[in-house]
Amino acid sequence: xxxxxxxxxxxxxxxxxxxxxxxxxxxxxxxxxxxxxxxxxxxxxxxxxxxxxxxxxxxxxxxxxxxxxxxxxxxxxxx
Numbered sequence: 001x002x003x004x005x006x007x008x009x010x011x012x013x014x015x016x017x018x019x020x021x022x023x024x025x026x027x028x029x030x031x032x033x034x035x036x037x038x039x040x041x042x043x044x045x046x047x048x049x050x051x052x053x054x055x056x057x058x059x060x061x062x063x064x065x066x067x068x069x070x071x072x073x074x075x076x077x078x079x
Contacts, residue, residue: 048075 048071055061055072062069 052076 051068051071052075055068062072
């Protein structure tokens with residue numbers, strides 16, 4: 001016989017009060033958070049790579065934006 005999911009005391013805000021989530025709902029939420037974090041890291045990596053490529057191709061851009069210079073220098077030092 002299948003067991004019903006057990007209730008855990010993880011509270012969630014619904015705007016109208018609080019409730020509890022099942023173990024399955026909590027696990028799904030955790031998996032979604034991990035997937036979002038992974039996608040965010042991939043996006044940061046792609047942007048850093050594109051910025052580095054641009055800075056290599058366009059030497060005239062050096063010194064225009066301090067953050068761009070910082071990222072490009074950081075990537076060079078870690079390569």
